[in-house]
Amino acid sequence: MLNKTKFEKVLSRVINKNSARCSKCKRMFTQPYHTFGGLDAEGKVHNVALCCRDYIVDMNHYGVYTTFPVNTAEGERQAKELLDSHPKDASRY
Numbered sequence: 001m002l003n004k005t006k007f008e009k010v011l012s013r014v015i016n017k018n019s020a021r022c023s024k025c026k027r028m029f030t031q032p033y034h035t036f037g038g039l040d041a042e043g044k045v046h047n048v049a050l051c052c053r054d055y056i057v058d059m060n061h062y063g064v065y066t067t068f069p070v071n072t073a074e075g076e077r078q079a080k081e082l083l084d085s086h087p088k089d090a091s092r093y
Helices: 004-017 050-055 073-084
Strands: 033-039 045-048 058-065
Touching (some): 004 045, 004 058, 033 050, 045 050, 058 073
Antiparallel strands (some): 033 045, 033 058
16 A cells, blocks of 8 residues: 555656546546546556546545646636536546
């Protein structure tokens, strides 16, 4: 099991490498998505969308993928809307 600091470091690398796609199935993010970060059954760190949410057995992070740059007004608006509606545990899906 990774400690919190190590997990966040690995997750950051995973997100940087797969910033526009699911790190499990590699499906491209073509629209704004809720994202989930955590460990799969093999202990690998992933950042996934709902397509692979069921593979995450230990969720430690949630986030969003926006289609606009976050440092713009539209990007900030989109990120806020996504975060406000994030299912976090995906139980409503």
